[in-house]
Amino acid sequence: MLVKAYAKINLSLDVVGKREDGYHLLKMIMQNIDLYDVLKVDEIKTGIQICSNNRYIPSDKRNLVYKAAKLFIDKYNIKNGISINIDKNIPVSAGLAGGSADASAILKVMRNIYTPEVSDKELSELGLNIGADVPYCIIGGTALCQGIGEKVTPLRPFRNHILILIKPPFGVSTAEVYKDLDISKIKRHPNTEILIDAVNKSKLEMLSKNMKNVLENVTLKKYPILRKIKSDLINFGAVGSLMSGSGPSIFAFFDDMVKAQKCYDNMKTRYREVFITRTI
Template identity: 65%
Template structure:
């Protein structure tokens, strides 16, 4: 079975509190984009075998796709095995939920292969044991995600909007970013109601001007290059730019394909992992 595992961006990311167990309480608007890994999954006699076109991607228990397959098999007493090949296009450690998307795709594929009677909500709950982005990745589209990622409210589809995505040549540890975030020092929070209203009206201008990610306070101060990338894209006609997740990937919305193409061409010369794509 061949399945696409789509990347996500954050149209907003707010941290509204912290639980006693140390997890941050989030309020964020997530959006699927047309950038994906290809997952080829086949039944085997036993065991879990992961392979990937990128040598730096772990293919053992550290891989979220492996964890997803293992969790599914243990939860539903699957005695057979799976062979999973990941053709990776989504950048790693980028804030685009590539690993979570792969895990969600594996859970959905295994549901289809082994337990089609299982409800989608059950798959989402299972996914939360793997990572906070996995439940959303199992749903996709445009959604408000709250709690630690498990409370998902579907929003109007904000599809077919052009964006340029730039991933600089370094990764960022999500754990470290949250560790260095001081909630009390956050001066400006996203206006989530305004952003949802803009999505309902399909108003790119209002949304792009009001996007906000509080984790930029940490990542942009450590990696000044990201501020330069954002400003460059604005100078080339972007309607708005934002860092996705904990970074370091930044994206920009355009209302004109020619401007987006010029931006893409210029960024691609310096940053290998640059993409021109759309919201879906």
């Protein structure tokens, strides 16, 4: 069985508080894009087997896909095992929820095979044990995500908008970014209500001008090249640019495919991981 696991971008990311256990409280708008990993899934007699075309992907219990499969097998007392081959296209450690997307895809596949009566809500609650992005990845599309990521409210689909995505040649630790974030020093927060209105009306320019990610306060300060990438994308005619998640990936929306293609062609000469894609 082949299944696609789609990357996400943040149309906004706000940190509105912090729990006593150290987890940050978030308010963000998430969006799937047409960039995906392909997972080949087969039932086996016992155990969990994982392999990938990417040598940086662990094949043991460190892998979120392994954790998802193990969690599902234990939760629902599944007797059989599973073999998973991950054809990795989503950049790693990029702020695109690649690992969470793969984990959620496996949870949905195993649900469909073994326990079709399990709801998305129950599956999301299970997935939250793996990572905060997993509940969103199970629902997908365009959504408002709150809490630590577990409260997912679907929005009107913001589909078919062109974007360029650039992953610089380094990764970022999400835990380190949140650790370095001082909530009291955030001067400007996203106006989530305006962004939701822009999504509902499918107004690209309105959304692009109001996109905001408060984690840029940390990551862009540490990696100045990201500011240059954003500036270059705007100079190529993008209507707006933003960092996704904790970074380092930067994306920009375009209202014209010709401008987007020119930008892509230029950026591809500078960076290895450049994608021209759309929201879905």
